[in-house]
Amino acid sequence: MTLRIGIIGCGAIGQDHARRLHFKLQGATVVALNDIHREATEAFSEASGIRARVYEHYQDLIQAPDVDALLIASWGPAHEEQVLACIDAGKPVFCEKPLATSAAGGLRIVEAEVKAGRKLVQVGFMRRYDAGYRQLKQTLQAGTIGDALMVHCAHRNPSVPEMYVGDMNITDTHVHEIDVLRWLLDDDYVSCQVIEGRKSRHAHAGLHDPIMVLLETRQGIRIDTEIFVACRFGYDIQCHVVGETGVASLPEPMSVPLRSQGRQGGAILMDWKMRFIDSYDVELQAWIDDTRKGLVTGPTAWDGYFASATAEACVEARRSKSIAPVRIAERPDFYARA
Template sequence: MKIGLIGTGWIGEEHVRRLAGSVAGAEVTAVSDIDPERAAAVASLAGARVIGSAEELIADPEVQAVVVTSWGPAHAEQVLACIAAGKPVFCEKPLTTEAADGLRILEAEQAHGKRLVQVGFMRRYDAGYRAIKAVLDEGGIGAPLMAHCAHRNPTQPESYHSDKPMVDTAVHEVDVLRWLLGEEFASVQVVVPRSTSKRFPHLVDPQILLLETASGARVDVEVFVNCQYGYDIQCEIVGETGAVRLPDPAAPLVRAAGRASYEIVQDFPSRFADAFDTELQEWVDSLRSGEPAGPSAWDGYAATVVTNAAVEARRTGAVVPVDLPERPAFYK
């Protein structure tokens, strides 16, 4: 599968390394970026060509499928161009930054008549989350009633602003909980505790996302992006007859100097490295046998609707309805 990649920032470079070095059946044949020097450096990792623009890359006859890892606001037009060209596209989250653009993608893909879009929600490929999914699908804890989640980062750069905890960070919990619970969210509220002194002054941190599903299950997500001590992802789902918790990453327990301890992961690339590998391998495998089987354009659109509502909820203090249309049969 000859793949072209748009956007050679950190995640783009990592995906080129994976596709060229550890994903079977894939070849990175072309890359494009607004920074030609950066594009050339990343292209050299895979022996790929540099193409001057995203539009040219999508149209290139040697490119069979496209990976979009550009700036979020550019995703919509690039994904739409891939659909117009009839080429499968793996788009890193967010699919779009505005819900209206997500609707345009849904309409274009349905008009094409076949799934082309997969969204990069890698949590669905993590072994721990997949184990939780199996427990829920087997009815191991009865009907889910509540979920308690935490998404903690050690620090964030000054460019990280107060909407990003919803649109860039909690979006992962929004998607993975939709997948785990098997239903959509109906409303969202954001409450704000006292802010940490370890943040830049313009940032509200931490924030707590309160969600209600269509059936009435309740979800709380703590987003704390300057926790200082490490990258810590927690998830517990409580059901009628039991509870299931996401395991911490495996680490040796050290007993020394009068205490027992284990190391805490410091960044998301380390925590989800295996999930990224599995995600891209399964995407390539699905293209070779048919069409993308992972998170769909509907999943990307639904997540954007929820995070857009969460931004409004934080700004207004209100409980904001999640205004999702009926899911098209195409995505069922």
């Protein structure tokens, strides 16, 4: 059975996913689209060759009898309501991060899913599907560097749009480290702190950039992450795990090492969509395969809630300029770790 998918939110990433699902991956077809910009979506539907039906209201798209599963790539504040509507309709849904923009919103989704009695939600934390992070996790699991003690990370973007302001460096950007490090270390967070660095002259008015976020895990592992979204030089993701007997690092993306014009080096990616492009394919193929079997094996609603609650604690820590506890509700058995 080919999985018939409806997509809510057809901006840049929604369009990329639509093409990926429809033309590149196996076992799925895109049959329905919805976006607040209806005309642009109709134009995309035609120009891309997908030729899916465009719905004015996402509620109608979710209810459509020929839509088996949903992918949500609308803007973050709309996610909670849309995911809840999918659960209500009993349809599997892949939701881009963040699952919800507040801890309370994430918890409402968790509660709705538990009530529905089966897992329907997967969250788009694609770094878990990245070959480099997977190799790093295998290295840690093999015990090659002993137990992890500290982790040093950097999440650098060359620039961000004007609409990226306030705490988005936590809720939109650092949320990736929040999820992937929890998965990598198989641990949960207990406290956090945010330190603002000297402000770069390239940061726009509504944003303090760079910042440093410190997390402490239940096992006492300390994590520092530099988030620098106007770094100008490239899209640069670093992760170095310090263990008892060694350091294991996230592999750099492949690029041709150059010796040329009196210099030695290689290119650095500029576009974040390219850095994890392969992991999007692996992630969505796994989601299609799982959904056809009625399973969710990727990041769950619980993981999405955990990320939103941790991000919220970081925002609180930033406001209070102090170390804030990461307060998490009791995990329902439904989401017990394997």
